[in-house]
Amino acid sequence: NAGVTQTPKFRVLKTGQSMTLLCAQDMNHEYMYWYRQDPGMGLRLIHYSVGEGTTAKGEVPDGYNVSRLKKQNFLLGLESAAPSQTSVYFCASSYSTGGFAYGYTFGSGTRLTVV
Amino acid sequence: GQSLEQPSEVTAVEGAIVQINCTYQTSGFYGLSWYQQHDGGAPTFLSYNALDGLEETGRFSSFLSRSDSYGYLLLQELQMKDSASYFCAVSDNYGQNFVFGPGTRLSVLP
Numbered sequence: 001n002a003g004v005t006q007t008p009k010f011r012v013l014k015t016g017q018s019m020t021l022l023c024a025q026d027m028n029h030e031y032m033y034w035y036r037q038d039p040g041m042g043l044r045l046i047h048y049s050v051g052e053g054t055t056a057k058g059e060v061p062d063g064y065n066v067s068r069l070k071k072q073n074f075l076l077g078l079e080s081a082a083p084s085q086t087s088v089y090f091c092a093s094s095y096s097t098g099g100f101a102y103g104y105t106f107g108s109g110t111r112l113t114v115v
Numbered sequence: 116g117q118s119l120e121q122p123s124e125v126t127a128v129e130g131a132i133v134q135i136n137c138t139y140q141t142s143g144f145y146g147l148s149w150y151q152q153h154d155g156g157a158p159t160f161l162s163y164n165a166l167d168g169l170e171e172t173g174r175f176s177s178f179l180s181r182s183d184s185y186g187y188l189l190l191q192e193l194q195m196k197d198s199a200s201y202f203c204a205v206s207d208n209y210g211q212n213f214v215f216g217p218g219t220r221l222s223v224l225p
Contacts, residue, residue, distance in 0.1 A: 031211065031212075033212060035215075040219050041217060041218070042119075042202055042216055042217045043158070043202070043215040044215075045212055045213075045214070048154040048211070048212050050211055052135060056211075059214075060211065062134070090157060090158070099209070099210060099211075100145050100146065100165075100206065100209075100210030100211075101145075101206060101211055101212060101213065102168075103148055103160040103163050103208060104148075104150075104160060104213065105160065106157040106158050106159070107157060108157050109157055
């Protein structure tokens with residue numbers, strides 16, 4: 001099993017450019033998440049999804065959009081990149097028990113630099 | 116509001132036992148998880164506590180006291196490979212997602 005796969009692994013963008021980060025999981029998990037991690041800090045939730053066709057905002061959603069058209073995929077879009085979005089982005093998925101997330105499986109991360 | 120507190124750094128020697136504490140203040144509570152992250156790597160899941168008490172998984176144990184809004188991760192028989200950052204995470208929002216603490220950097224010395 002591949003687990004959670006993120007593409008690309010590295011990317012450099014110019015301010016104002018757009019891009020989409022792709023996340024795919026093969027564990028049949030209902031819940032999927034996008035977090036960002038800045039140097040020396042914890043992870044902050046951007047958006048999440050509790051099922052196909054559903055999305056919700058997390059702690060830091062501004063400047064990002066997401067889509068979950070298929071259960072196994074969760075896409076994160078940056079419409080107009082800003083230097084403040086330079087970060088490492090982690091996708092995660094979780095199975096749920098009684099509607100509760102249990103524990104996350106993370107992808108390997110996307111290191112994004114906006115210049 | 117939501118807040119989680121952990122010590123920023125902990126240092127211990129190989130073979131020792133170390134405890135990493137986590138206190139939290141959240142609007143709801145459905146569980147406490149711990150994750151390990153090596154430099155440049157992704158976080159990996161270590162443990163999950165939904166009820167009070169101690170959960171043991173090999174050299175690692177995790178404890179939860181919901182009445183005290185407190186938990187800890189206990190690492191025994193420390194090895195050099197345990198040098199990493201450790202994050203506690205609390206599940207709120209009806210248990211749908213986790214809020215992460217700032218992380219504790221553990222350095223294991225020979």
